[in-house]
Amino acid sequence: MRRFVSLLLVFCLLLGGLAAYSGSVHAADKSVKVKDLAGRIVKFKSVPKRVVVLGSGDLNTLQALGISVVGRPTTNVPVARSLKRIPEVGNIHQPNFEKIVSLKPDVIIASKSFQSYLKKTESLKLKVVLTSGDSVDDIRQSIILLGNLFGKSSKAKALVSGIDKKIKTYSKSKTKVRALIVFGAGVTSLAALPNSYAGDVLKKAGGENVAAQFPKIKEYPGYASLSSERIIQSDPDVIFIIAHGNQAQVKKEFMKLLSTSAWKNLRAVKNNRVVFLPNSLFAANPGVNVGKALEYMNKELRKVKVK
Incomplete structure (x- = not known):
């Protein structure tokens, strides 16, 4: 009986040790993998911190998710006062790669129209995640994508839920x-x-x-x-x-x-x-x-x- 109890205790300790080990591995694994709107799998060792964005729409989404950027698009659209100090880096049609490289970004956020520059970014060892704005659904998916990329999935889902409510209301009209x-x-x-x-x-x-x-x-x-x-x-x-x-x-x-x-x-x-x-x-x-x-x-x- 004593031997059985001893074995049971050892077994429980092993289970506890395995559970603790599994949790520590999960906590230590900070890698991020996303599938962007061009169908590309993009991997990161951790959540990107230094972010360059080339489109005003994606900038709006990043702001709503609470993500700071180190480089913003050059645009005629008015920007918030808090963003005016952020360096401009061109846009998807005319990116300023010299400026972008100098900012040492962990990721560039751009729409699918930027695909013609992917070879250039690869040669510069820059990682790019592509979004899309060709339809309302594309924008919804892009919000979810950026939420997943930056660990803000719950916030992204809440933002999309608000959009969905408006679609449901207005479509019925x-x-x-x-x-x-x-x-x-x-x-x-x-x-x-x-x-x-x-x-x-x-x-x-x-x-x-x-x-x-x-x-x-x-x-x-x-x-x-x-x-x-x-x-x-x-x-x-x-x-x-x-x-x-x-x-x-x-x-x-x-x-x-x-x-x-x-x-x-x-x-x-x-x-x-x-x-x-x-x-x-x-x-x-x-x-x-x-x-x-x-x-x-x-x-x-x-x-x-x-x-």
Whole structure:
């Protein structure tokens, strides 16, 4: 009996020792592995501390998650006062690699458009995690990705939950408002299709896209050429405009376009239903602020009374 009790005690001690060993291994293992929005597996020995970000939307998300950055994107979009002291490092189309390298980042956060620079970053031994802002769902996934990368998964899920609630609410509204989204600068503009970011926001905010059947442009599959003939035939209830470039100049060019014979008889123009959307929410991926974009779009749709 004594021998049995002794063996039992030894067994319990072994179990306790194994449990303690398992816990210590887990605590010591601080490595991080994520699958980014380009399907790439990126590994880190620990949670990245020095972060460079090349897009305003991802910067918004990082701020919401409580992540500090050592390098921020060069952009015309206003930034918080607390970020103005952070060095600018260019953007996904024109990254300043000299500046980026000097900041010694543990990771660069950029959208999938940055993929053409991956060989360059590999040669510089820089790690990159790619996000996406091509749709509301892409932005949701990007928030979760960044939450996992920086050990903020619970916070990320809470942020996505807030976005999902707005999607559920606005999608039910079905305003039946027929809208055209124009992106660009006057005559050189494009019509946003449902599979573009802005087009997806319109759909999820309860609107109908008159350009849904317009033929897409091969180089830009989320957009169609701005055909006056097709626009006249579709006769939208409201026209949303996203300015590209100098907003004051672009607005001037658009107003000139809307005064032409081809556009001035559209019901949206005659009823003064032409809305210039804020660039910070619609010109590109706004990150966690996509919830504000949905809210803004739904509010504008509800202003339009369709008989």
